[in-house]
Each structure stands twice: as structure tokens, then as C-alpha cells.
Amino acid sequence: MAVSLAFISIFDFPVFGSWVAYLMICIIPAQIMIGVTWGTNRPEFATKQRQPIRGLLQAALTIAAGAIVAPTYLAIAGGNLTPPGPVPSHAIIVSVIITFWATIIFGGWPFKTLFKNEIAAGVALLVVSYAVNFLLFRLFFDYGFMKGAPVYVESLDPHGMFNALSALVFYVTCLSIMFLLLSFDLWPLTKFPALMRQPVLGLVWTAVCIGLGALVFWIGVNWIGTDVMIFMVNVPIPFIFGSIIVLNMLQNSLTAGLTQPLKGVANALLVAVIGTALAQLYRLLAPVLHSGPPSYDLEIWLASALLAVTFPFLIFFAEFFKFWPLAKSE
Numbered sequence: 001m002a003v004s005l006a007f008i009s010i011f012d013f014p015v016f017g018s019w020v021a022y023l024m025i026c027i028i029p030a031q032i033m034i035g036v037t038w039g040t041n042r043p044e045f046a047t048k049q050r051q052p053i054r055g056l057l058q059a060a061l062t063i064a065a066g067a068i069v070a071p072t073y074l075a076i077a078g079g080n081l082t083p084p085g086p087v088p089s090h091a092i093i094v095s096v097i098i099t100f101w102a103t104i105i106f107g108g109w110p111f112k113t114l115f116k117n118e119i120a121a122g123v124a125l126l127v128v129s130y131a132v133n134f135l136l137f138r139l140f141f142d143y144g145f146m147k148g149a150p151v152y153v154e155s156l157d158p159h160g161m162f163n164a165l166s167a168l169v170f171y172v173t174c175l176s177i178m179f180l181l182l183s184f185d186l187w188p189l190t191k192f193p194a195l196m197r198q199p200v201l202g203l204v205w206t207a208v209c210i211g212l213g214a215l216v217f218w219i220g221v222n223w224i225g226t227d228v229m230i231f232m233v234n235v236p237i238p239f240i241f242g243s244i245i246v247l248n249m250l251q252n253s254l255t256a257g258l259t260q261p262l263k264g265v266a267n268a269l270l271v272a273v274i275g276t277a278l279a280q281l282y283r284l285l286a287p288v289l290h291s292g293p294p295s296y297d298l299e300i301w302l303a304s305a306l307l308a309v310t311f312p313f314l315i316f317f318a319e320f321f322k323f324w325p326l327a328k329s330e
Contacts, residue, residue, distance in 0.1 A: 001278075004310040005285060013289060013301060018083035021304035023070055025092045028312055029099035029126060030065035034058055035319045036103040037112075037122040055321035062312075069095075069130065076134065079156050086146070087156045090168050091137045097171045098133040099126070105178060105209070106202035140167045149294070169221070169232040174213035176236035179243035181205065183271060184264030227292060229299045233279070241306045242275020248318045282306060 011020050034040060041047055046057035073095075074080060078088030102108070102125055111128070115121035138158040145163055146152040160167070181189075186205075189195050195204050220231045246254060246267060255266045282305050289297035317323065 001310055001314075004305070004313045005282075007313075008305050008309055013287060013297060014083075017297070017300045017304060018085075018089070021300075021308040022074075022084040022089055022092060023066065024304075024308045024312060025089075025096060026070040026073070027062040027066035028096045028308075029069070029129060030062040031312055031315055031320075032096070032099045032103055033122050033126050034062065035315060037108045037125055038118055040319050040322075042118050042122065051321055051324035055316065055324065058320045059316050065126070073130075073134075077137070077156070079153065081153065081156075085151045085153065085156070086164070087141075087143065087153070087158075090141060090164060091134065093168065094137060094171050095130055095133040097175045098136070099129045100175060100178060101206070102129045102132075104182075105205045107198050109198035109202060142167075165228050166221070169228045169236070170213065170217050172232055172240070173217045173236045174209045176239040176243075177209040177212045177216070178205070179240055179247070179271070180212075180268060181208065182247060183243065183267035185260055187260035187264055190260075229296045230292065233299045233302045234276075237303055237306055238275035238279040239271055240275070241278060241311065242271035242273070244311060244314055245274050245278070246271050249314055279306060282310075 008016060008020075034042070040058065043057075043061070046054050046061070048054075049057060069092075073092050074082075074084060074088050077091040078084055084092075108121060108125055111121040111125040112118075115124060137160075139160050140162050141158050141160040141164040142162060143152060143157040143164045144159065145165075147154075162170075186196075186201075189201065189204060189208075195201055216235070217231075220226050220235055221228050226234075246252065252267070254270055255263045258266055279302065283298075283302055286298060286301050286305070289301055291298040
């Protein structure tokens with residue numbers, strides 16, 4: 001986190017909120033695929049090396065993937081306009097969520113079945129995830145509410161089914177439900193063996209994420225009346241960030257002596273408390289920025305600082321470098 005904050009401090013907000021956040025998010029889907037689908041055991045030329053070379057090679061691979069994705073999405077979603085505006089930025093953000101959906105919720109199905117070679121399966125998963133994400137983005141996101149704003153470009157607006165900000169926050173809320181189920185080790189789904197195989201598990205898990213996500217979104221945004229972006233940086237994003245701390249950085253060790261569902265309840269509480277506390281810490285360290293509509297400067301900075309920068313830095317350290325040099329390398 002200290003390294004992340006030092007990195008963030010290099011940039012002023014206009015650069016950080018556009019280019020830095022966009023480019024950092026471009027590497028995250030590859031990072032997820034390498035960590036989950038390949039289990040950080042591929043490519044072999046990297047895994048044969050000792051730390052820190054192994055971690056550096058795998059990190060370089062995610063950067064190489066991002067170097068392909070960044071100009072591609074900037075062209076097809078952003079019309080090659082620079083700096084990246086809200087349309088390509090939102091499109092690349094939800095690509096992370098679709099990659100989580102493909103790698104974790106569906107466990108790499110059907111790619112692991114279609115391809116015996118793990119490298120091929122992972123690359124195919126990544127390519128299809130980006131393609132599916134772009135189609136869903138075109139279907140769901142509408143930027144008509146931004147007409148008249150300097151950043152609005154009519155030709156880039158997908159004119160989808162929902163207000164773009166609501167769609168974005170709904171995606172992120174559903175992702176937080178995915179992490180909630182991980183805190184419970186998929187209990188109570190594990191009570192039903194017939195559900196614990198793909199694609200049945202993926203379909204059921206998706207339905208749970210959408211159902212509970214819709215409920216949480218409705219309570220926070222429609223019932224309580226919280227602005228969607230303020231809701232996002234106060235509810236689902238701290239929960240996602242707290243999940244990374246509890247489940248990845250602390251290796252799910254805080255509740256190791258408990259059984260489900262008590263373990264899940266304890267995990268969820270820890271995730272919520274730790275994630276909220278760290279989000280508030282970041283908020284205190286943020287530069288002086290306008291909060292709320294129409295620009296949402298503080299909300300964009302906070303979301304980008306937590307999930308676009310600190311999240312990949314944490315995963316690099318925990319999964320690629322295996323906590324080197326704090327832990328002995330294998």
C-alpha cells in the first residue's frame with residue numbers, strides 16, 4: 001500500500017484519473033488469468049526461475065498484455081480520443097469484472113475443457129472475456145445523461161439499456177457479492193454436490209450475484225437514495241478491497257479455526273471493517289478534490305487508488321512474488 005500511494009503521488013489528478021487508471025486497469029485481466037486460470041504455474045519459462053525473477057517475468061507478461069489491450073479498447077470504445085474519456089474507461093473497468101466472472105465464477109469453463117494446453121486455455125479465456133465484455137458494454141451502457149458535457153461524444157455512446165453510471169455501479173456491486181460468497185467458501189452451495197460442477201455452479205453463482213447485487217443496489221441507491229458513485233466508493237469497493245486483504249494478503253487465516261457458516265460471517269465482518277477503514281485512510285490521504293456530481297473527482301480518485309493501482313500491486317506481491325522477500329521463495 002505504501003508503494004502504491006507513493007506511485008499515485010507522482011501524478012496530478014487529471015493524469016491519474018485518466019491515463020494512469022486506464023493503463024493500470026488494462027493489465028488486471030491478464031493478472032487475474034495468470035493467477036487463477038494458470039494458478040501462477042505458467043508460463044514455464046517464468047516458473048522455473050527463483051524469486052524475484054519469477055515474479056518480474058510474470059508481471060512483465062501482464063504489462064505486455066495490457067500494451068495490446070490499451071490501444072485496442074481505446075480504438076474500438078474510445079475512438080482513439082485522448083486522454084481516455086468515460087466511455088473507454090468504463091469499458092475497461094467492467095472487463096475486469098467479466099474476467100473475474102469467467103475465471104472464478106465459471107472456473108475457466110469451457111476453455112479448460114476445450115484446450116488441453118493451459119496456455120491456450122488462458123489466452124482464449126482472456127480474448128473471449130474482452131469480446132463478451134465489449135458486447136455487454138454496448139448492450140447495457142447509455143451516456144445520454146452526459147449530453148452537453150465537454151467529454152460527451154455522440155458517436156461513442158453505445159445508447160444501451162441503462163444509465164452508464166448505474167450500470168457501472170451495478171457491475172461492481174455484483175462483484176462484491178462474488179467476494180462475499182468466497183468469504184463463505186461457497187457455502188451453502190457446497191451443501192449440494194450437484195451444484196458444484198461447471199457450468200451449473202457458474203450459472204447458480206451468477207444468479208446469486210445478480211440477485212443479491214440487485215437487492216443491495218436497490219437498498220443503497222433507490223431506497224436510501226444514495227448517489228450511485230458515492231454508494232460505490234462507500235459500499236462495494238471497500239468490501240472488494242477488504243476481501244483482497246483478508247482472502248489474499250492474509251491468506252484467509254484470520255478465521256481458519258472456524259467452520260461455515262460462522263467462518264463466513266466472521267470473514268464478511270472483517271472484510272467490511274478492514275475495507276472501510278482502509279478506504280477512509282485513503283480518503284484522508286487524497287488530494288483536495290471535489291466530491292460528488294457532476295465530476296465526481298474524489299470518487300474517481302478513491303476508486304482508482306484502491307482498485308486500479310493498489311489492487312494489482314497487492315496481487316503482484318502475494319501471488320506473483322509469493323510474498324518475497326518477506327517469505328522464503330520455493
